Amino acid sequence: MSENLITLEHVSKVYRVGEENFSALNDVSLEVSKGAFMSFVGPSGSGKTTLLNLIGGLDRPTTGKVLFKGTDLENMSRDKLAAYRRENIGFIFQTYNLLPVYSVYENVLFPLILNGLKENQVRERVEAMVAKVGLQDQINKKPAQLSGGQCQRVAIARALVKDPLLILADEPTANLDSENSHQILNLMQTLNQEFKAAVIFSTHDEKVTRYIRREVKLEDGRISWDKPRNGTEIET
Ligand SMILES: Nc1ncnc2c1ncn2[C@@H]1O[C@H](COP(=O)(O)OP(=O)(O)O)[C@@H](O)[C@H]1O
Ligand SMILES: [Mg+2]
Secondary structure, X not given: OOOEEEEEEEEEEEEEEOOEEEEEEEEEEEEXXXXXXXXXXXXXXXXXXXXXXXXXXXXXXXXXXXEEOOEEHHHOOXXXXXXXXXXXXXXXXXXXXXOOOOOHHHHHHHHHHHOXXXXXXXXXXXXXXXXXXXXXXXXXXXXXXXXXXXXXXXXXXXXXXXXXXXXXXXXXXXXXXXXXXXXHHHHHHXXXXXXXXXXXXXXXXXXXXXXXXXXXXXXXXXXXXXXXXXXXXOOO
């Protein structure tokens, strides 16, 4: 059994745009260890989201392999791949992607229901997760009644409640002001340590760099560097 959570071997992704082929990722090889706290950086269009989508099993590479704990995602049926996402991966997006008609409680409950659990088995777990992200007083509110920072906290709780091995956070601070961004990054750093879930950010945000322990730079669909970082930012 591999020690790595994710291994990418010579991954390329080619999109067909009209008559043209466009290469969004080009021969990317990478290993992500358990409990990692890292980011993909690089200009808009460099392939960050494409890479997260391949790791998360939302899309498949044109060539190359994506392995999860040594198992090739390519060998999974659609149903197996959906189960892989539901059970192992938490997604966090720039635009939060909460269900607007549901309360905070129901949004965080939702992934557990999808995983076949009954509400009465998990009510306390959902409430504890909402409290962990500091929203116990907002638990019955709808997303429209919350600030952007609060919405992103709900999304973090929803991603973590199923105890995934990996969180993929695509530009999670892009819609937040500086103070809220730092609060969200602090929270994710704390939860990474507590829950041992690996986190991969994609980001333009320089602030993220101060928290993470590894940074991978993409340019035109290729890795241009991959280096360790301190990850020592303390609450400001
Ligand atoms: N579904 C798609 N069809 C065609 N081109 C795409 C598609 N998704 C992404 N691309 C292109 O692939 C490149 C990388 O996109 P993306 O991974 O979204 O970059 P980033 O997240 O770094 O901004 C961009 O040039 C984008 O236009
Ligand atoms: Mg993107």
